Amino acid sequence: AQRVTQPEKLLSVFKGAPVELKCNYSYSGSPELFWYVQYSRQRLQLLLRHISRESIKGFTADLNKGETSFHLKKPFAQEEDSAMYYCALSGFYNAGNMLTFGGGTRLMVKP
């Protein structure tokens, strides 16, 4: 069975502080990992995926297979980063290709 765990429901930081949103997963095969973000009054949208190895809006995430983690990081948080963040997993050999989501972390960046 595949599972995604985001241990923090709420993360509150001040503007300019570093941010790390934690994500751990369990999956027996080779997973694809994603971070989705939902800003206030907007739909869920893809932020980044591990296969792309990109930095989006200053965010990066490294897949650590040894620790089965895919933490999202940003060195200097901005107020506009305040949103709900969801870590998600898709099984490489999963015929359904569905996403398994974590419970989400609400990031609040205070001025």
Place this chain on the structure above:
Amino acid sequence: NAGVMQNPRHLVRRRGQEARLRCSPMKGHSHVYWYRQLPEEGLKFMVYLQKENIIDESGMPKERFSAEFPKEGPSILRIQQVVRGDSAAYFCASSPLAGAANEQFFGPGTRLTVL
């Protein structure tokens, strides 16, 4: 491209009534996914469809719930004889291709409230 469309955005039903949720995928997308989000929880997969076919319905309750994606028209998620526990946000997503690495594009969701 208007993105994934869902309607209605809000739906109120009394216990025992039927709920029909519609999803129009992005143009050119033939893969549709339905997810449910209960309050204070993450999204949970329900069903994956391609045109005229249900590919994976492992996340959908066996009773009262059904889904379709006809050759013409939107995908429909149908909940018969709704109960209070069906109150949730239902999200539809679409993608142009199959494959675990492909991005899914989400609709704005339908918030179902069962009185």
